[in-house]
Amino acid sequence: MTKTLTFKRVVRAPAAEVARLFTFSTHLREWLSDVALATPHKGGRLYLGWNSGYYASGEYTAVTPSRIAFTWRGRGYPAATRVQVGLKEKNGATTVTVTHSGIGAGKAWGRIPADIARGWEASLENLQSVMETGHDLRFTLRPMLGVMVEAELDAERAKKYGVPVDHGVRLSGVVDGMGAQAAGLRGGDVIVSIGGKKVASSPSLFAALQGRRAGQTVPVTFYRGRDRRTVPMTLSARPLPEVPATAAELAEYVRGLYAGYDAQLAECFAGVSEAEANYRPAPDEWSAKEVVSHLLQGERDGLSYLAELQLGNERSYDGPFENSTLQVRVVADSYPSVAAMLADYRLAEAQTVALLAGLPPEFVARRSTFWRMAYSYTQAAPHFDEHIQQIKNALAAARR
Known part of the structure; x- marks a missing residue:
């Protein structure tokens, strides 16, 4: 026996514009995933990836002005599932209905149904935000460390900088008045973990902050030369300046x-x-x-x-x-x-x-x-x- 989950969200935008966010690689990355490859026609491929390591693949089974459908097999899924997106426009607003079906139960599926529900709820909230304001909530609500990244470490750079590990993110500097500066970090330091999560690249640096909020304090482990240090860092709020409107x-x-x-x-x-x-x-x-x-x-x-x-x-x-x-x-x-x-x-x-x-x-x-x-x-x-x-x-x- 399988289950079906349904999610709805009303977006103040024309249906044709909402459809672009389910069919164009550029726009899929703006609200749903970190990586996207899409060929939006029946039988066309769909690949979505996240910096967390999760990914899903499938193919489009329908692409019409009011209905978009595709298969979805996420990492670790015992079987492929199906997603259908319904778009109904009225008075300049579009009701988006996402139906995710073919979801199994039992030990093999574990937490997958709950993860699917949580993922679509957060993603559709973000879809509405980017369509109406331009704000990608994954970015605007994510706190800041206040660092400037120079390079990702590898064995060659580790030898050059005298660091005893071959992974991490080397800083070129820190931003005045933000958490990294207050915690004592500076240019040349190599961050290797944040909040217990390994940092080996710029994407993993950002992924370590997902789910965090400004004002929280997390341990940051870094190398200064051969010296390994761990300090508490208070995450800074992300300032959102007034952006030109035209x-x-x-x-x-x-x-x-x-x-x-x-x-x-x-x-x-x-x-x-x-x-x-x-x-x-x-x-x-x-x-x-x-x-x-x-x-x-x-x-x-x-x-x-x-x-x-x-x-x-x-x-x-x-x-x-x-x-x-x-x-x-x-x-x-x-x-x-x-x-x-x-x-x-x-x-x-x-x-x-x-x-x-x-x-x-x-x-x-x-x-x-x-x-x-x-x-x-x-x-x-x-x-x-x-x-x-x-x-x-x-x-x-x-x-x-």
Whole structure:
């Protein structure tokens, strides 16, 4: 005997827009899973994965304007189950009815039925939130450590940094006024566990905070060189700044942000010779010019990323994000001067502002994507400030 679970949620959005969140990989990641691959037609594949290690796979059995159905076999399931999504629109709002059937009972199924119920209840609440406000509750309610990640540790990096473990997340710095700083962490520390959960990558760092709330205190274990330490850390609330609401407002906000960046860069390089700009403080460190190369590549990559979001075709990565020093150095070497590279950096900034200003109304109305894109710009300053300090340090070393 099998059981069927049914869940309902009314969302203030057209049915066609709600349907996108069940059929597009980009939009599935915005409310349901951390990884998604979807081919939304009858017989098309569906794969969903979470940073917790859970995953589910299946195929679409129906894709119509009012009904979407797919099979679902989660990790550890004794058999495949079935999911049907009904969409009924009235007066601009859509009633979403999710029916999950074919769920077994008994020892083989264990806690699976309860996990399914808890998962759909939380996910549909999040679906409503991202559709109506843009807020992904998995992110906005998740507390912050207040750390900046430099790299994920492996055997080679462990040897380089003198750390006696080959897993963990190495910090480049901490955010002023947040829990990590108050607990005494600093750049160069390697976090290996939070709240008793192993941290081996950036996704596992975030997964360790799932289910936690701001104000809670958790033990954080980290290495400072060969010294292993465990300290209590109070989790900080995630500040949610006012996010620009329209394409024009966002473009103007980013224009002002870039003007500040450009002024700082101009001040840093005033009177700097090419030899000083090309000086590397150490063989494996970047010169001031190479830091600008990194910023330029980031701006160009960001422009491509914005176009992907606008088209609903966002890239997804399996491996950890890392900067390519080879790319940074090749690009830096291709420019005859820092001034020429800074000119291209300003051009890339202008192109970004123009793209933001030209975003179509239907994209702006899609709060699930527009809000997180706009929010990312409100959080960009600490990354830039870190690189400005890196430039200053490299130039200071060149002048010693």
